[in-house]
Amino acid sequence: MNILEKVKVLGDAGKWDTCASTASNRKVTGTDRVGNVAAGGICHSFTEDGRCVSLFKTLMTNQCKYDCKYCQNASDCAKNKVMYKPEELAKVFMHLYTKNYVEGLFLSSGVCKDADFTTEKMLEAVSIIRTKYKFNGYIHFKVLPGASRDSVKEASKIADRMSINLEAPNSSRLSQISAVKDYKIDILRRQAWIKHIAVSSGQTTQLVVGGSGETDLEILKMVDWEYENMKLRRAYYSAFVPVQGTELEWKDKTPFQRENRLYGVDFMMRQYEIKLNEFREVMVDGNLPNGDPKMHLARNYFDGPIDLNVASRDELLRVPGIGPTCTQRIVNLQNNGKKISKRSELKSIGVVLKRAEPFIKIGGWNQKTLFGF
Amino acid sequence: MNCEMNELFGFAHLHKNFKPELARLVYKQDPDIVKNIATSEARKLHGMHRCVMREVHLKSGFIRFESSDHGMLYAKINLEHKTEDMLLQHFHNRFPLFHIVLEVKGVSWLINKSGVISKYNLSVLDLVKQLEIRLPKNELLCELDLGESGDDLWNKYYNSQYIGERRNLKLMKKMMPLKYREDGFETFNSRRCCKLSEFF
Ligand code: SF4
Numbered sequence: 289m290n291i292l293e294k295v296k297v298l299g300d301a302g303k304w305d306t307c308a309s310t311a312s313n314r315k316v317t318g319t320d321r322v323g324n325v326a327a328g329g330i331c332h333s334f335t336e337d338g339r340c341v342s343l344f345k346t347l348m349t350n351q352c353k354y355d356c357k358y359c360q361n362a363s364d365c366a367k368n369k370v371m372y373k374p375e376e377l378a379k380v381f382m383h384l385y386t387k388n389y390v391e392g393l394f395l396s397s398g399v400c401k402d403a404d405f406t407t408e409k410m411l412e413a414v415s416i417i418r419t420k421y422k423f424n425g426y427i428h429f430k431v432l433p434g435a436s437r438d439s440v441k442e443a444s445k446i447a448d449r450m451s452i453n454l455e456a457p458n459s460s461r462l463s464q465i466s467a468v469k470d471y472k473i474d475i476l477r478r479q480a481w482i483k484h485i486a487v488s489s490g491q492t493t494q495l496v497v498g499g500s501g502e503t504d505l506e507i508l509k510m511v512d513w514e515y516e517n518m519k520l521r522r523a524y525y526s527a528f529v530p531v532q533g534t535e536l537e538w539k540d541k542t543p544f545q546r547e548n549r550l551y552g553v554d555f556m557m558r559q560y561e562i563k564l565n566e567f568r569e570v571m572v573d574g575n576l577p578n579g580d581p582k583m584h585l586a587r588n589y590f591d592g593p594i595d596l597n598v599a600s601r602d603e604l605l606r607v608p609g610i611g612p613t614c615t616q617r618i619v620n621l622q623n624n625g626k627k628i629s630k631r632s633e634l635k636s637i638g639v640v641l642k643r644a645e646p647f648i649k650i651g652g653w654n655q656k657t658l659f660g661f
Numbered sequence: 662m663n664c665e666m667n668e669l670f671g672f673a674h675l676h677k678n679f680k681p682e683l684a685r686l687v688y689k690q691d692p693d694i695v696k697n698i699a700t701s702e703a704r705k706l707h708g709m710h711r712c713v714m715r716e717v718h719l720k721s722g723f724i725r726f727e728s729s730d731h732g733m734l735y736a737k738i739n740l741e742h743k744t745e746d747m748l749l750q751h752f753h754n755r756f757p758l759f760h761i762v763l764e765v766k767g768v769s770w771l772i773n774k775s776g777v778i779s780k781y782n783l784s785v786l787d788l789v790k791q792l793e794i795r796l797p798k799n800e801l802l803c804e805l806d807l808g809e810s811g812d813d814l815w816n817k818y819y820n821s822q823y824i825g826e827r828r829n830l831k832l833m834k835k836m837m838p839l840k841y842r843e844d845g846f847e848t849f850n851s852r853r854c855c856k857l858s859e860f861f
Pocket of ligand 1: 352
């Protein structure tokens, strides 16, 4: 297979990983180098599905000895199996980087022969990129289930970020999609290693939403535990999409709204420090109701409209249409003894009035009823 | 305080519609209110600052370079605001081993390997041709030049990343406004675009 075909096949096989973050605070110095990192992620393109293309996201090989029922690379789905030569992969990536098509490399792989054999090939490619081509930009390195501690350590020396995917929220759910993978040993143990090794941009993980019949609560409980215990930087959620030729090709796809709701709650747990228990109160049979989780949370939390000039930070953060930046601005004004008395002031501050109005009082009175929204 | 003001308004002066009077007015207002953007003037000035930052941020990702074996990366681009310097600096920090040339409205801006910026009333192609005579070959760029298949590589990769079941042109359009895409940008040639009008 020629190089163009490999780029296509291995890019296609790697596209299901949704992590596209490229932000890094690593300090890059010296001038004898190619590449840099940016503190805020940079997107280089978007596909027609609205997802950002910022990394050269590819697999080293699409041959895999595992049996994940939703995955086109699983051992039973033998079709078009290929592997990059390390030098080939390094050159393709560097070509794309110097033309400014991509911000960095996201290297994952199926597990060919065994995890260490494949990881060795991945490490070889990344070493060429780092040493021969003097690349100092962003690299996300995927740890393969079953990879040895030594290979994880080696990878940590050249990667900005590392990750291993949970795929499911617990071992019993994982057993429904893979008979071979061991949740505790293959995944959680590797995550603990990454945590101890500590890479500059931390570790992330991904869960397939709706792949194993799990509830939102199961997913969020696990992610909450991971933020606490694995120093997880971010969790990614990927709504299950049936892929032709896989064991689960018959299964309905998961509505993307479910994925969005999980992202919304995840964001509020991380950024607003709202506890999972609060979301539990609005769940129905362990699942978030349709619609915006912040709106549900606000309806459950507030008895009536609040006065912005005296509201606490915690209250402000729970108002739909008011994010962390606006909250900080309102708190600053309160601390300086300045009163907000007009809608136009709120608009200037950045509050989305349409969403916030049912929950707030401006100048002593509120504009809409709480439940009329 | 100055630091905070800088963070909120620091690059507003590079906006195409910037007026010094607006900045003077904002800087005369109550700082406690202004730094929380609670006046319409502060919001306007902050909006300009954000517009400039947005252009730099998006262009940093959407500019596509051609490479010359003589150690140059170059592109012809469109800019709405006066952001050439910021972009040149960004790419210089990224590629300190190469010279960077950007052509904006018929004028070429060069940042050399030492970080010195100069301006030429030449098209980018003419400037690159002239510089190629004087500059030695660059081994790294020679090795990475994959010829015509180089452009195909990106198209193959870009097309491979699309998930049909997630098609969402509205989101794509929102994330990548037309005005920031350069001519020949990959999305203009997309084979999946049934109607060109869908992109506008
Ligand atoms: S481990 Fe599972 S999900 Fe990963 S490539 Fe192999 S079969 Fe696919």
